[in-house]
Amino acid sequence: xxxxxxxxxxxxxxxxxxxxxxxxxxxxxxxxxxxxxxxxxxxxxxxxxxxxxxxxxxxxxxxxxxxxxxxxxxxxxxxxxxxxxxxxxxxxxxxxxxxxxxxxxxxxxxxxxxxxxxxxxxxxxxxxxxxxxxxxxxxxxxxxxxxxxxxxxxxxxxxxxxxxxxxxxxxxx
Numbered sequence: 001x002x003x004x005x006x007x008x009x010x011x012x013x014x015x016x017x018x019x020x021x022x023x024x025x026x027x028x029x030x031x032x033x034x035x036x037x038x039x040x041x042x043x044x045x046x047x048x049x050x051x052x053x054x055x056x057x058x059x060x061x062x063x064x065x066x067x068x069x070x071x072x073x074x075x076x077x078x079x080x081x082x083x084x085x086x087x088x089x090x091x092x093x094x095x096x097x098x099x100x101x102x103x104x105x106x107x108x109x110x111x112x113x114x115x116x117x118x119x120x121x122x123x124x125x126x127x128x129x130x131x132x133x134x135x136x137x138x139x140x141x142x143x144x145x146x147x148x149x150x151x152x153x154x155x156x157x158x159x160x161x162x163x164x165x166x167x168x169x170x171x172x173x
Contacts, residue, residue, distance in 0.1 A: 003150070003160075003167040007142060012124075012152060012166065015141045016044070019122065020051025023092065023139060031089040032056040033116075035082060037063060037107065040096035043153030043161070044124040044141075048094060056092070059084050063103050076106050087115040092139075096154050097125040101133035108135075125149055125166070142166075 007015075034056040036045035049058060062080035091111055098104055104121060111119050122139035129146040147170075150156050151163030160169070 001156075001172060002170040003163075004170055005165055005167050006144065006147075006149070007166040009164040012141070013047070016047050017051050019139050019141060020048055021053070023048075023122065024053040027054055027056070027090060027092070030117075032092055033084065033086050033089050034058050034092045034094055035111075036060045037093065037095045037103075038080065039161070040153050040155060041094050041124070044096055045094045048122070057084055057089070061107065063107060076103050078106070078110070085114070086111060089116055091116045091119045093119065093121045095121065095123040096152075097127055097149060098123045098135060098137055099127045100130050101135040105133040105135050124152070125154070 032054065034045070034049060036042060036058070038060050039062065049056070059082040060080060061078070061082055063076055063078045093104060093107060093111070095104055098121070108119050108121070120138040121136065123137045124141040125144050126137045126140045126142070127144045127149065147168040148156065149166055150160035150169045151166045153161050154166070155161045156169055160167070
């Protein structure tokens, strides 16, 4: 596999600071629960939370639809649930990448059933190549049209999460 750099660390850092400022303005004086979708979003989530000027409650869920593949299996595995209530609070789902839209659509439905005031979505990468579900990304880091993306928390078979930038994974010919 080869790696082709798409976004470097400085560009990512600047984008996260802008997202943090926008989220802070939008949720000023409103209760917010920021929910990290593990594992891929953990690096982005940590940097995003530190860039906020507000103090949200934080929680985590773990879901997957890729296993060790470069395409979604279509089956969503929801293996870790939140520990705090979202009733009457604003919820911000923080994802590494929105691709088909299935996983985040599923999570949004689960959270909506719990009675929040609102559910918003923040994604580092909004990748539209394989979108199957109409989903609105309220806070977008970068739009990518195609390719399998790794680095900065995103992985392929649990590899490449540690890369400081975002790369397209290109199979050897």
